[in-house]
Amino acid sequence: MAEKTKQSTHGRAAEGGGEPKEPAEIIRVREIYKIYNPGSGEVRALDGVSLAVREGEFVAIVGQSGSGKTTLMNMLGCLDTPSRGDYFLEGKNVARLSDDELSDIRNRHIGFIFQGFNLIPGLDALENVELPLLYRGMSREKRRRIAAESLERVGLGHRLRHRPAEMSGGQQQRVAIARAIAARPPLLLADEPTGNLDTASGREVLSILQDLNAEGRTIILITHDNSIASAARRIVRIQDGRIVEDVPAREPASAGGPAAAPA
Numbered sequence: 001m002a003e004k005t006k007q008s009t010h011g012r013a014a015e016g017g018g019e020p021k022e023p024a025e026i027i028r029v030r031e032i033y034k035i036y037n038p039g040s041g042e043v044r045a046l047d048g049v050s051l052a053v054r055e056g057e058f059v060a061i062v063g064q065s066g067s068g069k070t071t072l073m074n075m076l077g078c079l080d081t082p083s084r085g086d087y088f089l090e091g092k093n094v095a096r097l098s099d100d101e102l103s104d105i106r107n108r109h110i111g112f113i114f115q116g117f118n119l120i121p122g123l124d125a126l127e128n129v130e131l132p133l134l135y136r137g138m139s140r141e142k143r144r145r146i147a148a149e150s151l152e153r154v155g156l157g158h159r160l161r162h163r164p165a166e167m168s169g170g171q172q173q174r175v176a177i178a179r180a181i182a183a184r185p186p187l188l189l190a191d192e193p194t195g196n197l198d199t200a201s202g203r204e205v206l207s208i209l210q211d212l213n214a215e216g217r218t219i220i221l222i223t224h225d226n227s228i229a230s231a232a233r234r235i236v237r238i239q240d241g242r243i244v245e246d247v248p249a250r251e252p253a254s255a256g257g258p259a260a261a262p263a
């Protein structure tokens with residue numbers, strides 16, 4: 001990567017020297033705008049958003065329908081480029097790359113989890129999880145092994161040969177998580193990952209995301225639901241294309257329910 005951003009010193013102890021270093025920034029968004037239908041009738045889906053996320057964070061982006069969540073996710077996920085502004089992903093400005101360059105960045109840096117799972121119906125669990133590894137030019141044997149390990153990681157070691165239609169919604173979403181983590185991208189983006197699931201399966205998916213975060217993966221979770229957002233450790237609220245709140249989640253919530261009270 002040619003153009004590295006200078007590490008921000010914001011939030012660090014300016015003196016003392018003994019403070020532990022904060023993790024590096026994985027995301028730095030600077031004043032991005034996404035304007036649809038410029039001119040009369042324009043929609044400012046993103047209206048000057050700035051955001052920094054450090055490695056290892058678990059951030060929920062929360063907002064009502066139409067607030068700009070998916071638009072922001074598309075920017076952060078390099079699925080689309082902003083009308084204006086900069087986006088540094090691991091230090092590289094990706095705001096004005098070509099489609100081919102963006103797809104390369106996505107493949108190397110980002111794992112996606114969508115509301116509708118987006119699995120390929122004709123492929124079984126193993127084959128679905130292997131796909132991103134195939135794009136990386138990995139040998140068949142290695143792909144198989146990593147895909148099986150990823151599926152075991154999400155508790156689906158017994159469903160390797162099942163096709164999506166032969167699995168529950170919660171299982172399909174776990175296949176999608178296995179696919180997202182298989183190539184070990186540093187960043188996971190989840191857009192309403194529990195939106196199509198019943199409460200119990202949704203909780204299971206959130207719990208897996210919390211485990212993956214505890215292992216050090218950076219996660220951005222997009223949701224309109226405050227109770228889902230509380231699985232994260234930091235909550236960024238978006239309204240009319242602007243960030244209106246950015247706060248730590250009240251406590252490190254466990255998706256598995258409230259902790260047992262001390263005896």
Ligand SMILES: Nc1ncnc2c1ncn2[C@@H]1O[C@H](COP(=O)(O)OP(=O)(O)OP(=O)(O)O)[C@@H](O)[C@H]1O
Binds near residue numbers: 037045063
């Ligand atoms: N391709 C487009 N052309 C014009 N306007 C768009 C387009 N995509 C989104 N918008 C508008 O941009 C705004 C933000 O949309 P976005 O899809 O990001 O909202 P959202 O927060 O994800 O909503 P939801 O919770 O319903 O998914 C909305 O007002 C929407 O109508």
Ligand SMILES: [Mg+2]
Binds near residue numbers: 071
């Ligand atoms: Mg949306």
